[in-house]
Amino acid sequence: MTTKTTGKAGKKTTGATDEAVARALLDRQRRTYAAQAGIRLRNTPAPLYQTLVLAVLLSAPIRSGTAVAAARALFDAGMRTPRAMADASWQQRVDALGEGGYRRYDERTSTMLGKGAELLLERYGGDLRRLREEPDPKKALLDIPGIGPTGADIFLRDVQGVWPEYAPYIDRKALDGARRLGLPASPDRLSGLVPAREIPRLADGLVHAALDKPLADEVLTAAGAA
Template structure:
């Protein structure tokens, strides 16, 4: 009797893991890119892309659609504002115009001010290089000093940079866990991280956030997972 129960439990665990993997595969197929990649950022552990990710995190922190924030980030980068120095050297109006070009009109003026102040802070404190911030005793607290970056912004930034700052991986924040629950996946970061290769962690985290924020997207992923 005990042996039978043990075998049933083992099979159940195996089935559960297979179901989780099917859900994750479906999620990654529906989320082919991270938010960073959609904004044209090729994340590496070098100053420019790290800063660009911080800009994107600032834009995504506002109560605005993710695709609008991504479009606004692209517009800023296309305008040449790809580093703290170029962002600080731009005029307030130039930043406003670029944000408007990307459709980020509701928060454009306040965000232009925050981007300028944030760039100045990074230049003064870290010579514009976020790798120096990484060396701080508490990088999360240091990120919170940047204008426009609150706890949500920290989560957004670290979700994507965990691919190049592996000490933060697996980074699964509260919003990503909400998405995991919606798909019936485990919510513990270690268990979720174990379902993918390390290089896929940023895309998994962004996909889970997308799931939490978009019910039709979640329904599509669930349907695809059931079809596997």
């Protein structure tokens, strides 16, 4: 399928295929938000929990770079598991969030992270793989303090590579990015543009494109020149 594109997001001329646009996007967004936060995502308890923490932080109306920096600060302070997060004091969590620049929401978020860790320990033994076994895991995510519909989308968008029953998970924000790039606003059609292993990175890149118009313009220019 051919996408007609100029270097202007949302405007079209002849030239680039959808595949070329997707590849140009991946070439410019080599690391997901999770990777930027230092998370090596696997289907094991610690990285799954760290991905959930990042989803909580990204859910707030704050710059994504600040959320990523705050996640790294929490992890660098040793709060990489529900047990470590619950055992940390409220002030220790506030201090780590502040170090990452997450100051506007630090006190409220510290409370949510503490309560969320305690819930995970009580209900799932700190292991999100047990949440995966729930009849409706997405609904179960909404019980976790700090995780609303947006946070659940962020988490499932990231973990679809290790929880393949959710792939392709292209949420509303990612679809906004697809529209900006002139790509199909269909998860199935979008997932067909890249190898299966690249779907999480494509979804993440589409979110970047939704939030960053200059990036989208750069992607379309590069795809048209390819």
